[in-house]
Amino acid sequence: MQANDIISSGLLELYATGLTSSEETVQIQQWAKLHPEVAAELAAIEKGLESYAQAHAILPAPSVKTKILAHVSADKKVKVIPLHTRVNSVAPFWKYAAAASIILFISSAIINVSLYNKVDETAKNLDQTQQTLASLQQSNDEMKGSNESMKEDMHVIQSKYSEPVVLNGMGVAPTAAAKIFWMKNTGEVYIDASNLPDVPTDKQLQLWAIVDGKPVDAGMIITSSSGAKLKIQKMKTFSSAVQAFAITIEKKGGSPAPTMDQMVVMGKPPTL
Amino acid sequence: MELVKKYTEEELILSLRQRDQQAFSYLYDNYAPALNGVIFRMVEEKELAEDILQEAFIKIWDNFHQYDITKGRLFTWMINLARNLTIDTLRSKNYKKQQKISADENSVSNLSNNYSGAERFDTIGLRKNLENLKPEQRIIINLAYFSGYTQDEIAKEIGIPLGTVKTRMRTAIIELRKML
Numbered sequence: 001m002q003a004n005d006i007i008s009s010g011l012l013e014l015y016a017t018g019l020t021s022s023e024e025t026v027q028i029q030q031w032a033k034l035h036p037e038v039a040a041e042l043a044a045i046e047k048g049l050e051s052y053a054q055a056h057a058i059l060p061a062p063s064v065k066t067k068i069l070a071h072v073s074a075d076k077k078v079k080v081i082p083l084h085t086r087v088n089s090v091a092p093f094w095k096y097a098a099a100a101s102i103i104l105f106i107s108s109a110i111i112n113v114s115l116y117n118k119v120d121e122t123a124k125n126l127d128q129t130q131q132t133l134a135s136l137q138q139s140n141d142e143m144k145g146s147n148e149s150m151k152e153d154m155h156v157i158q159s160k161y162s163e164p165v166v167l168n169g170m171g172v173a174p175t176a177a178a179k180i181f182w183m184k185n186t187g188e189v190y191i192d193a194s195n196l197p198d199v200p201t202d203k204q205l206q207l208w209a210i211v212d213g214k215p216v217d218a219g220m221i222i223t224s225s226s227g228a229k230l231k232i233q234k235m236k237t238f239s240s241a242v243q244a245f246a247i248t249i250e251k252k253g254g255s256p257a258p259t260m261d262q263m264v265v266m267g268k269p270p271t272l
Numbered sequence: 273m274e275l276v277k278k279y280t281e282e283e284l285i286l287s288l289r290q291r292d293q294q295a296f297s298y299l300y301d302n303y304a305p306a307l308n309g310v311i312f313r314m315v316e317e318k319e320l321a322e323d324i325l326q327e328a329f330i331k332i333w334d335n336f337h338q339y340d341i342t343k344g345r346l347f348t349w350m351i352n353l354a355r356n357l358t359i360d361t362l363r364s365k366n367y368k369k370q371q372k373i374s375a376d377e378n379s380v381s382n383l384s385n386n387y388s389g390a391e392r393f394d395t396i397g398l399r400k401n402l403e404n405l406k407p408e409q410r411i412i413i414n415l416a417y418f419s420g421y422t423q424d425e426i427a428k429e430i431g432i433p434l435g436t437v438k439t440r441m442r443t444a445i446i447e448l449r450k451m452l
Contacts, residue, residue, distance in 0.1 A: 010438030010439050016344070017445075019422065019426075044449060046347065049351075051398055055402055058321075059308070060305065
């Protein structure tokens with residue numbers, strides 16, 4: 001039998017707990033002499049059981065020791081030969097204490113290093129989390145803003161007073177379109193500028209209301225590169241009758257009178 | 273405080289072979305409580321246990337030349353001697369093994385609370401660690417070690433096949449060794 005097979009067989013454990021038969025016992029003692037590994041394993045098992053027994057020890061009455069020592073000192077067959085091996089040996093307790101304190105010191109150092117690393121890592125994680133949180137907060141704010149304006153837009157469209165006026169593309173921009181929401185109760189004019197063409201940066205779209213046959217400035221449409229054009233914009237208020245709305249391309253900031261050949265869209269409110 | 277010499281196991285064995293009574297006194301102080309614990313759990317009677325303990329130590333002294341260091345540790349030899357002596361005593365006195373002790377591991381741990389000796393071992397810390405042993409692991413060790421059960425009896429007591437006792441015991445002792 002190989003040493004490893006002996007060790008893993010479980011026989012050594014049975015031997016140490018006094019469970020082997022006399023044949024097995026002889027066999028195991030032979031193995032232990034033959035294989036140092038088996039002897040070492042057996043010693044470790046026995047040490048374990050010894051500690052187990054020590055943990056379950058019960059102090060006997062002092063009289064037991066007295067009786068035993070009486071027997072021993074009555075033993076006259078042999079005389080005591082003093083030993084020299086005892087001197088100068090460090091007491092086992094101090095050996096253990098020293099070993100234990102070294103082990104403690106080393107483990108504490110290891111723990112410190114690992115804790116330090118952990119703290120460092122945790123701080124980094126916290127930093128990252130805070131950054132993520134901040135950026136989330138920001139996009140949340142942005143969402144809130146766009147949500148608010150969307151709500152506003154919806155209000156303009158859904159209001160029972162809002163009267164839609166469709167503006168259709170003209171010669172300069174035949175595919176252009178715009179929609180006006182004219183609030184009949186307040187006269188407020190809103191425009192959905194999403195389908196209006198982009199204009200050069202030095203130009204701007206200007207809304208006109210035709211009142212009594214004359215064009216009246218109704219406000220500038222913001223078409224910044226940031227996409228504000230998409231938003232429904234509030235224009236000037238007209239409570240009197242408006243025959244038509246039109247949008248022309250004008251110089252930045254607007255013109256007092258429309259440039260007629262630069263008309264982009266035009267549309268009439270439904271006749272009352 | 274009385275100055276007590278400490279021995280390594282080798283020193284102790286060497287001294288006992290030289291019939292050193294001081295060494296024997298040391299041996300008693302360090303191992304008698306553990307042996308007494310084992311014997312007591314087998315007989316369940318304080319006075320009887322102490323009688324057997326006394327007899328065991330006298331045998332240890334008288335027959336120390338029989339101890340063969342190549343066959344195992346000193347404590348193993350002593351505990352086997354004590355256990356065999358206990359079994360013989362129980363048989364001769366027509367005692368019946370009380371299954372209660374072995375199966376009920378609580379009685380074992382309760383008893384251990386009475387103990388206050390063996391300064392060589394950190395018994396308090398060890399006992400705390402041993403609480404981590406699974407009950408089935410504690411029971412199989414107790415049955416063999418504290419009750420002197422045979423493999424057959426252990427198999428019947430726990431309700432496992434005879435062949436399993438070996439592997440169970442090995443697992444239990446491996447776990448025990450981890451706790452030291």
